[in-house]
Amino acid sequence: MISVTPIYAGLITLxxxxxxxxxxxxxxxxxxSVGDGGNEVMLKRMRVQANCAEYAPIGLILLALAELQGMPMVWLHLFGAMLLAGRALHAWGFGAxxxxxxxxxxGMYLTVGMIASLALANIAHGLI
Incomplete structure (x- = not known):
C-alpha cells in the first residue's frame, strides 16, 4: 500500500x-552568529523559517493520524497538498x-484550513 504522509513530509522538509x-x-x-543582529533581512528570513517550523509539524501529525485511521487517499492528497501549498505560498509572500x-x-488560509479540518476529522473519527 502506498503511504501518503511520507510524500508530503519529504516535500515540506525540502x-x-x-x-x-x-x-x-x-x-x-x-x-x-546569533539572533538577527538588528538586520531586517535576517529577521525576516528567520521568521519565515520559524513560521514553517511552527505550523508544518502539527499539519503532518494530523495527516499521519488521518492516514492511520484509513482516510481515503484522495482526501489525504488534498490535505497534504493544502499544507504544502499553504507553507510555500506563505514563505514566498512573507519572505518577499x-x-x-x-x-x-x-498561505495561512490553506494551512489553517487544513489543520482545522483534519483536527475535526480526527476528533470525529475518534468519537465514532
Whole structure:
C-alpha cells in the first residue's frame, strides 16, 4: 500500500531546508552568529523559517493520524497538498520584499484550513 504522509513530509522538509539555507546565507553575508543582529533581512528570513517550523509539524501529525485511521487517499492528497501549498505560498509572500500579502494570506488560509479540518476529522473519527 502506498503511504501518503511520507510524500508530503519529504516535500515540506525540502521546503524547510530551502528556508534554512536562506537563513544561513543571510548569517554569512551579515556575519551574524546569533539572533538577527538588528538586520531586517535576517529577521525576516528567520521568521519565515520559524513560521514553517511552527505550523508544518502539527499539519503532518494530523495527516499521519488521518492516514492511520484509513482516510481515503484522495482526501489525504488534498490535505497534504493544502499544507504544502499553504507553507510555500506563505514563505514566498512573507519572505518577499515588499511582502506579497495575497500569497501570505492564502498561505495561512490553506494551512489553517487544513489543520482545522483534519483536527475535526480526527476528533470525529475518534468519537465514532
Amino acid at each position: 521546503l524547510f531546508l530551502v528556508l534554512s539555507f536562506r537563513v544561513v546565507g543571510a548569517r554569512r553575508s551579515t556575519k551574524t 520584499t515588499p511582502q506579497i500579502i495575497p500569497a501570505r494570506r492564502w
